[in-house]
Amino acid sequence: MTILADLLSTMFERRYRSIGQRRASSRPIESLIADLLGNPGETSEVALARDILGHYENLDDTGKLAFLRHLAHDMNIDPETVRTALDTYEQAPSKLSYRAFMAAAEPQRQELIRRLNRVPGATGALVRMRADLLRLAGDDPELAALDLDFRHLFVSWFNRGFLVLRPISWESPAHILEKITAYEAVHAIQSWDDLRRRLQPHDRRCFAFFHPAMPDEPLIFVEVALTKGTPGSVQALLAEDRAALDPEDCDTAVFYSISNCQAGLASISFGNSLIKQVAADLSAELEGLKSFVTLSPIPLLTKWAAQEGIDMPDAPEARRALAAHYLLMAKGRGDAPFDPVARFHLGNGALVHAVHANADASDNGAAQSGGVMVNYLYDLDQVAQNHENFATKRKVTASSEVTSLAKTFASATSAER
Incomplete structure (x- = not known):
């Protein structure tokens, strides 16, 4: 700050x-x-x-x-x-x-x-x-x-010039911690011990935007895990018995939960600025960080598949292929991606980096995506160009791995016909 x-x-x-x-x-x-x-x-x-x-x-x-x-x-x-x-x-x-x-x-x-x-x-x-x-x-x-x-x-x-970025830690005021717990919208915080595991270890961070006129109300916050390599499971990130890492040894910052806090500020975008500011601050603090990725839910995958008459596959690789096809090809209004989380991150200039089966074992994860999750990669050298391509051409930028997975699904579907 x-x-x-x-x-x-x-x-x-x-x-x-x-x-x-x-x-x-x-x-x-x-x-x-x-x-x-x-x-x-x-x-x-x-x-x-x-x-x-x-x-x-x-x-x-x-x-x-x-x-x-x-x-x-x-x-x-x-x-x-x-x-x-x-x-x-x-x-x-x-x-x-x-x-x-x-x-x-x-x-x-x-x-x-x-x-x-x-x-x-x-x-x-x-x-x-x-x-x-x-x-x-x-x-x-x-x-x-x-x-x-x-x-x-x-x-x-509420433009960016008025917003104040504050780190949230286990030492933050109790009333702020209570609101972080209440507003968490992606992976519910079950207890004070659960919250402590997300805030206290040295390889865990949380940042929130505040407005000077609402100093006790976070507007949006992001939870960050510092890791070695790109994670493929939220259970591993949030495990109670995991061993904390030395931040200096980490090469990846994982944005695993982003929550908007104020219903009255819906459609007033803060997430783009928040992610880029946090990435810049962490880069300045930890020179070893080379990758900035999310571990994101795919909230409408099951709904879309049902609309299309597609059964959710049992085999993990088949679920990954279906999810890759959905993220790259399923369209909604204005030819934008059907998935709201995809629209958000692609609109910010990220790319679809990797898809993981059995990544979210919660009841909610199973219901919304069959447990599949996705990494969006924020390549700080490419986010501006990716954003421009998405905004002007609706181009979905993806890694070769995800593109190949999507083609696998398309081939399997054609063979069934």
Whole structure:
């Protein structure tokens, strides 16, 4: 962590009384919103914003949905005003006419969200509000448009320049460790001893992004194992009786679990920056590290196979071949890979490096992929080119081993026909 980042995070290490614990105002929330947008003084603006956020967090789901629909419908743009402002700007471009167009084209609810965010602690409340929106919106098109406004603002508020990378260790505060345990989304942490095995040994690392306005809430974290060679089993990585390695003797950093922590920040991408920053930091710390790989689940393999009428093979090599074919050839929307984890890592510039059968013996691993897992390789000299090829051509870059496995499946399928 740089000195500047450390100072920045320290500045915001404050504790605020929970907004939701404030007594809800007896005034209608629509009236509070109208007053807040009426350009009050700074003191009254903060008080109004607190009342609105406190009112919202005390609502049940029915009330929250009504509030969100008020923002979506009553605080939307007026198309006729936008058309008129655009015509005026087109006929007489000027600073004044462009400002008028910008004002008309921005829905009033964006300014409301910005003003609500001026309250200390409000950023987390607004992230929770968007989580409610995503949970309650269904297929309502106006609520979908409201979500675009949240995303527009959050992309700016949570850009990489504001994020602070912090190592998480067994010595980290207990409330942070509890959240790491709760937010782990790939390989569930079963106990404090399980968490200790992932954080305390010298060949284990964990890093998380934090935002200064939410200093006690990790946004995303990655668990890293330092190994000799590329692992092919998560059981081996997480074994209780494994012998820890000297980090100086390790040649590979394995990103074996990446978890997004905030439902309200869905589709706000941090993973790309996190992996590249951690890889760069570990490279600087340990000169012996030569490879940066994941050990990733294949969450939709079984589902896809069922859709295609393919039975999951019993033989390990056949399962590997099926998984290789799936990762290289199965397509979803926009000709992107069907698998969401593949889309994430390939979009970051990784390549499909190796496929392993019997790699995840958990019930979840068996259900989602027949126990098959995959290594994505982050070749730091090639990630930019791989990313460009994937973004522009949807090219899936893979090792010769994986390509051969995929061809084996294709040949076997053709022979059966």
